[in-house]
Structures are given as C-alpha cells and as structure tokens.
Amino acid sequence: MKLFPFLILVVVASISNMPKIHAQQFVESSTGRLPIFNEYSSQVAIADVDGDGDLDLCFANGRGFSSASLQERVRLLINDGSATFSDESQARLGNLLGYGRDVEFGDIDGDGDLDLAVANDFLSTQKLLVNNGSGFFTDESATRIPQFAMSSAHCSFGDVDDDGDLDLWFTRGGSSRFGSGQAQLWINDGAGFYTNETASRLPAQLVSEPMDCIFGDLDGDLDLDMLEGHRAGNSKLYRNDGGIFVDITAGNLPGDSNTYSYDLGDLDGDGDLHVFGANSGVGSREAVFQNNGAGSFTNVTSTVLPNSSNPNVDDNDSKFFDSDNDGDLDVVICRIGGPERLLRNNGNGTLSLFNGALSSVSDSSLDIEVADLDG
Template sequence: MGNLSIKNFIGTIFLILLSATFSMAANYSDLTSTHLPMILDSSSEAVTSDFDNDGDNDIFVANYGEDKLLINNGTGYFTDETGARLPADIDDSRGAAAGDANGDGYTDIFVANNGQNRLLLNDGTGHFSDVTATWLPSGSEFYSSGAFGDIDGDGDMDLIVSVSGISKSIKIFVNDNETKFIDQTSTRLPSDTSHYTQKVILADFDRDGDLDIFTVNSLNNSNKLLINDGTGMFTEDATGIIPPDTNSSNSAAIADINGDGLIDYIFIANDGGQRNRLYIYNTSTAKFEDKTTANLPVDNDYSFDCAFGDLDSDGDLDVVVANGKDAGQANKVYLNNGGGVFAFASSSFFPADSDFSTGVIIAGFDSVPGNEVFVTNYFEQRNRLYSTGEVPSAITLSSFTAKEKNRKVIIRWKTETEIDNLGFNILRSETEGEGYVKINKKLISAKGTSTKGAKYKFIDKNVKSGRTYFYKLEDIDSSRVSTLNDPISLTMSNRKKK
C-alpha cells in the first residue's frame, strides 16, 4: 500500500468507491495493443500515481531488469518515458511503493530489490533522481515489497520493507525529518516470527487510530499482524484479530466498504493451488472472521496478487486476482453481490488470458467513468490493460510510410476500411519512445467508409538534414476516442547549405 497516515486513511481507501458509476455493467476489453507501448519485460509489480502532476494516473513498473515509467496522456494512452524520466538501473526489482518521502508534495518511488533497495525522488514534473546512497540503509537481502506510512505519528512518511527470507521478515525504516531513513528494526520490533514475507500492508487493523503492519508470508508460514502501540513500537498480535493460517500466501488486499475509514475486508492471494481467502470484520468480536467457505467460490489457482475495485459499477467492491503458472493460468474476477458474497464473473465479462501474471492494480486511467485494470506479467510477456471504456472504432491500415523529397518528408498512408472514423493526426518525435507532438494544424478529415478505404498524404516541411524523425498516425473516431499506431522512422540525408 502506498503513502498512508491515519489522517488521510479515510479518504484514501474510500476513493475506490467514489470512482464507481452506478449504471449497468459493461464488459471489459483488452486495450493492450492500442493503449500500451510494445514492451516485453519480466514484471513483478506496478504502482500508480500522478507522477508528472498533470491530473491523470501514470504507472511505474518494477521489473527484473530495467524498471519502466509509463506516462498517461490523459485519455488512457501510455508512453514509455523511462529513458527521459528515470535513472538507469539493471536491478532485479520485486516490488514498489509510491509516497512522499521528503515532504515536498510530490510522489516519490521506493523500489524493493534483490540486493540494494532504491529510492527515487520526484522533482515535481515526473523526473526522478536516485538518492539511495544518502537516504536508504545499505542492504543485500531479498526484499519483496514496501509500504509508506506515518507509524510514529510525527507527520512524515516512514517505510516498512518486507524480506522474503528466513531471517527477520521486515525492516522498519524511520524517516529522519524528511532527510533520510534510519533502520530502527531492532528497537521497534524486538520479536518477529514471520518468515518468507512477500508483502507488507500498513493499516489500522485493530481500529485504535494508528498504523499496524500485516505481513503476508509464503512457504506455509502463517501471516502475521504486528500491533502498533501508537508510537511506532510493534508487538505480534496475541488476541487473534486475524485468523491463523498455514497457507503459502503471496499477497493481500484490504477494503473499506462503507467509507468510515476502517478495514472491513481482507482478501488473501494464495499460492500452490491453495484456496484464496476472505476475512470479514465482525464488530461484535472486534476480529476478522474467515468467510472463505461461505463467501468465496472454490478455486485452486496459483495466485500472486489481488486488488479491490468496483468493476461492474454497482457500488460495491469486487476483486481481481492475478494468477500465474508455467503453462499460464487465467486471471480471475470475483464479483460482489453487495453483501460480501463473491462469485466468479462470466467468461464474457473479462477477457481470458494465458499469461504468468504477478501483479494487478485497479484505477481510473481515462476520462470515461469506471475503473481500468492493469496487470503485470512475467517471462517477457506484455503487461496488459483492460477497460470498460469505449473501444476505439477500428480502421484497417494497409500502409504507412515516410519518404524524403526536396528536403521535406512526404508521409502517406492507406486504409482498407474505416469504421466511424472522424480523421487523423500526425505525431512526431526525435526519439522513438517519447516526446511525440502533433504537427498538423487541423484534423485531417477521414475519407473512407466501413466498406471502402482511402489514400492520404501529409507533408512535413519543418525538418533538418541529418536528423532522424519518428512518426505516429493517430486516428480519431466520432466519439473523440483516439488510437495510436506503431511509429515509422526516417533519417534525413546530410546536405550542405549552398
């Protein structure tokens, strides 16, 4: 979970409910090919926030290898701007957290790695600098996740980091006046019996007004709840607030179903063919009860992550589970009946997949009401984006070319069919992955129909010799929904001025 204090906890988790539109549910479509850049990574997890402060949600992806920063154009189309915005890295990253580490009002990024973790500070425009050397304690363990939150009530964001080994399973890094993090694990957590921790969640589980730590543990080690005394000192819960278990858990998600700032649901994603689990808070006993048998359908998936969000726009919180196995195992959607009883969504509601999925986030990425689902995948498989928003009406593009002529670039394209097409824009950049700008002054009107294509030409006069230019074709349908096609490139010849 990202950047939390008790003061903002109520608003943070209830925002999931506010994003819902109370209307008939629409089926989800896979928008990966049109809305995401073509990247084949081995991704572990993703976090979303408005990193560039332009009013929409962007995505940071933690990878085995180079991490990625995907910038949203405001309508749910993402561009890979890693090279321009992130410091270079080749770490094996397993998790990430977003939060304001230095108190300047901008969202920073913590990356959990196999080896040294990293902290990236945001300059306010979505450009990040690596301050690991001065901000983070050194480390060489197998770190798996992180969570920002004010554990000691001093007004700044502390950091909890999970360790997926047999040694002490978490690290408590306390923020020193927003200048660096200090490792105070040994003094703030004298005893810790968690092992092989895959995820940490900071939230007020015992409802006493401070942030506790929930550790999600694998290899049949029971998940643990560490209780905060209000000053950031933790002891293992001995009262049974969370049901005991001997499952192999990979992740968990929490939900506030009524907007009172208190946790009502805990969903546990289990590995090894074990059932996922649902815990629901009982106000009479002041404990979470295991409602798996009564409230969840039977599943035997290999689940790696989960997230709450209103997928069917009926005002309650559903669950998406990211599943993975060597041969591929479809992700699952659990729809809530409004009373905390879940059933699998129909096969037509959410596209099936055969990916090895490792992470899932649910958020609004475009201006269309409703939530989108972003899924991270491993083994150099494309990450995926799903949405109920209107799918752009398709054109069938048969050619798209650029040719130099008389010190200009002649761009031609041909369509075979155009369904509900309004027109085209030409976008240009001098780097393939980022910085595209529209160069036509007005929309190039469509001429084709659903049964007949058309030919088009655009002349780019503002070019220089020796430069390489990348061009993208954007088509706009009558609902003003756009689709970007893959770029083409051309290098101008070197010509001396006469």
C-alpha cells in the same frame, strides 16, 4: 513471466461512470497503448508522477524466481491523458537496473510530489528516488536510506509514528525473497531521510518467505497496523502501539497456506477492514478473514466465497474495487496460466464469480491494479 499486455486488460479500463451492467466491462487494450518489452515484471504502481492530472505507470522488473538471473530496468511509462503510454524510463529514472520486486510511490519530503521506493531481491540494496516536481527522479538512496544488501519482495509507505511523514516497511527474506529474514522498519525524519529503527520498533524474529506487506488501521484506534503475507504460511499480524509493533498473530489471524498477497477492504459495510488473501486458503484457494472490529479475524471463506466461485488455481494478487458502482466492494484476481477473474459482491458481503466481465487472456500475471487511466 508477467508481460505488459496482461496488465492493460485491467488497469486501462475506466471505472468512472460505469453503469450497473451484466456484460463484459474490461477489454484487453494493450496494442497501441503500451510499449512492448519482454521483461519479468513483478509489480506495477500507478501514480501521477509529473503533476499533469493523469496517471502514469511504473513497473518493477528483474529476472529470476528463486535465484538471480538478469537485472532489468525499472520502467516508467508516461500517460498522454488518453491512456496511451510512452517509455520515458531512461530520461526520468536514469539507469535504474536491479532485481525489482516492488515499486511504491509516496511523498517522502513533504514537497507535494510523489517519490519512488523500489524493493530489490537477491541480496541487493534497496532504492529511494526523489521527484523534482516534474516527474524526473534522482537516485538518492545512498544518503537517504540504510544501505546494506538484503532480499525484499515488497515495501509499503505509512506514517507509523503519527508525526505527519511517511515511514517505510520492507519485507526481508534470506539469500532470496524465499528465505528467512527480519522485517525492516525505517523511520522518516520529516525531510525524507530514514533511520533503521527495526530493533526498537519490531519484534526480533525471522519470518519465512515474506511476499507482501500492507498497512491499515485494523483495530479502529486511528493508527496503522501491519499485515505481512508469507508464502510459507505463518503470515504475521502486527498491532501498532504508539509506533511500536507487537506480534498479535496468535489467536487473531487465521492460519494461511501459501499467501502471495493480501488486500484490505470493508466487504460487508460494517466499518472495519476485512482481509482477502490470494492463495491463502485451503488448497491454495483464496481466503477471506472477517474483522471483529477490534483487529481480530475469523476465517469466513466457506460462507463468503464458496468453492464454486473459488477454484484451486495459481493466483498471485487481488484488489478490492466497486466494479458496478453499487456502493459495495468487489474483488478482481490475477493468476498464472489463466484469465483474470471478477468476484461480484452480492450486497451482503458474500462474493460470487461473475463471468464475462474481463477479456479472457491466459497469461502469467503476478500483480493487478485498478485505476481510471483515460479520464
């Protein structure tokens, strides 16, 4: 179970104006900053929900790994501007209970504030909440998104048809996120009302144990392609052709083994996006896939991230960010049963484990985010 105290280790540390130092940079600071709840948190999202200029936190909660256990509340924690948070979930979200696996923010109706999508597991309906502009949300799922029971581990906002509004992609499993199902693509009408256009825009195929989905322009043609990470292996790469997605996995995405998440970033400064996969490599190590610039990837893990910096442990998520302000992207990783890790970019796109950068806290970590929470 992932508890709140682990998260603040990573997200509360300010990365602004950080010098290039070779000592601990991120200190575990949960006490006094975060409310304490004993809840099963699968994902955290960071956004300024109330328009006051600082970043707030939202947690997807719900107990149960492969079978449903207990519905829990989506939590919304409001920042006072100095990275001290108060729980205002009930007042701002209402009684939002479920088997939450992911929370994502996006402006669905073009009114300048951030609305909230929730991916729910265990054959539940998905949720879409509309922000009133001051950080108070109304659940308008019944009228705005398709309503049928499905099991989802992740959702992503992206403008797939280049019409200026945000569409929604949901992963879909079977009776749980670990089953097999058809990915879902719901198209925005511009006012924040969604139509299920999966059948006309996605290949008709079931995928096994989908855990993550991430949009990015992978081939440099200025539209959003899709990468889905699957715990059962056989992750998928979809090329966007005018809002229609084509499965180009074969020959373009290296095989993976046990993917929990993917992240995209330009490791070597060549202008295209690389893939970093948590648990995607041999023996459930991390994997790094290099882009040829046209959206075809090669597994370069052995040269970019040698085993000496890539232990065989139970990692769940990673994020690219420039930890030392040297102009290149480093990677931070969270894991179950051990401390988080920082991989420092050597300046040439290779990565090395950098010890002492994070407080050593052993916990059950499922997600990691990086942001300047204290200004």
